[in-house]
């Protein structure tokens with residue numbers, strides 16, 4: 001089937017709309033008509049030349065996709081045509097050591113991608129075209145393994161649901177899972193973009209008693225207040241570390257989250273923590289600034305204060 005897709009073929013060049021071919025669903029695959037997709041900075045990293053993808057064949061970017069299933073392979077059991085789904089960048093096999101130990105987000109089974117000998121999912125004139133994170137939502141249709149989609153209720157608006165595919169789960173997961181937040185604790189969130197706002201919401205859901213949102217833009221801070229921030233700090237006006245200490249009676253916060261995605265600006269999120277406590281980074285960073293923190297494309301990473309850029313634990317994208 002021929003579809004239109006936004007294909008990135010060179011760095012520092014706008015992606016172009018092209019007609020490409022998409023294969024039919026085989027085995028456990030589902031064909032999804034894309035209804036909505038988010039634009040994540042991780043896609044922009046590829047265009048900016050900070051990604052880890054060789055662009056010798058072009059790539060269909062996009063990994064925050066949602067849509068409606070049109071067809072399924074003959075081995076699919078849990079998804080039917082007509083189902084509304086969100087694409088999941090942490091597709092899992094269910095049987096590898098990581099999956100069986102309760103960490104399907106770092107699956108090493110490779111089951112959600114097609115084998116080398118199989119025809120490519122996406123192609124042009126017979127040459128395969130990869131898709132970002134195995135999803136490629138900047139296209140009219142997505143061909144995905146059934147373990148790379150999550151079925152949702154039909155009445156959920158798909159343009160909102162798409163954001164759950166990356167930004168929302170990155171932020172909410174950082175607060176509720178990676179950081180180990182407990183009810184009654186205090187939180188500072190550096191950066192109030194899509195991920196940072198999701199951290200604020202995760203902290204609220206987790207019962208944080210104080211949620212300090214920090215950003216340079218009042219509009220983002222206003223939004224942070226609406227979704228759960230108890231205090232906001234415009235870092236254009238105030239020193240962030242001093243502001244956090246002042247708001248916490250000089251104690252610092254129990255959890256500091258870096259959601260700017262730039263490790264060179266990570267120091268404040270560590271400095272406003274009590275000594276020997278860790279901070280959590282919650283956005284993928286470009287290769288140029290990531291060194292050890294974002295190898296493999298981190299979704300959320302914990303840092304020690306002793307070595308702010310050293311990785312204690314990392315959640316990685318499936319690719």
Ligand SMILES: [Zn+2]
Pocket residue numbers: 040041042043063064166167
């Ligand atoms: Zn993303």
Ligand SMILES: [Zn+2]
Pocket residue numbers: 092093094095096097098099100104106107108109110
């Ligand atoms: Zn697995």
